[in-house]
Amino acid sequence: EYDQGRLNGLKSLLIQQCYGIVYLMNSTNWDSNKPVFESLEVLRVHNMDYLKQICAGQLPDGSLGKLKYLEVQQCNDLVDVLLSSNLLQRLENLELLGVSANSLENVFRAEGL
Structure with missing residues (x-):
């Protein structure tokens, strides 16, 4: 679980072969509205x-606001959608998106935008 506030200076993150992780971020159990990453x-x-998802729940404003490059490869349980409408709103500086996921049905879900 992301430790809110301690990694906000981090510029690059590679997460691989962590087989127990279902969500990279799960804001449904956070007690703070501070931005993450x-x-x-x-x-x-x-x-x-x-x-199953990059983020469960709603990310606080300012979260992932500087993300330019997102790459997702071989995440076999990622089936429904990669970027929910909430996450998509946060990625205003995204320049490059690379996806290689055989089971993925939708890259974006943009309802409510």
């Missing part, structure tokens, strides 16, 4: 067999 520019997620 404010400085993150590169996020790479590889070989996460049980990952």
Whole structure:
């Protein structure tokens, strides 16, 4: 689980082969509205067999606001959607999106935008 506030200076993050992770971020059990990963520019997620979503729940404003590059590869349980409307709103600086996921049905879900 992300420790709110302690990694906000992080610019690049690679997460791979962490087989127990279902969500990278789960804001449904956070007790703070502080932004997360404010400085993150590169996020790479590889070989996460049980990952269902990047984020469960609503991310606070300012979260992932500097993310420029998102790469998702071989996340076999990622079936429905990669970027929910809430997450998509936060990625205003995204320049490059790379996805290689055989089971993924939708990359975006944009209702309510």
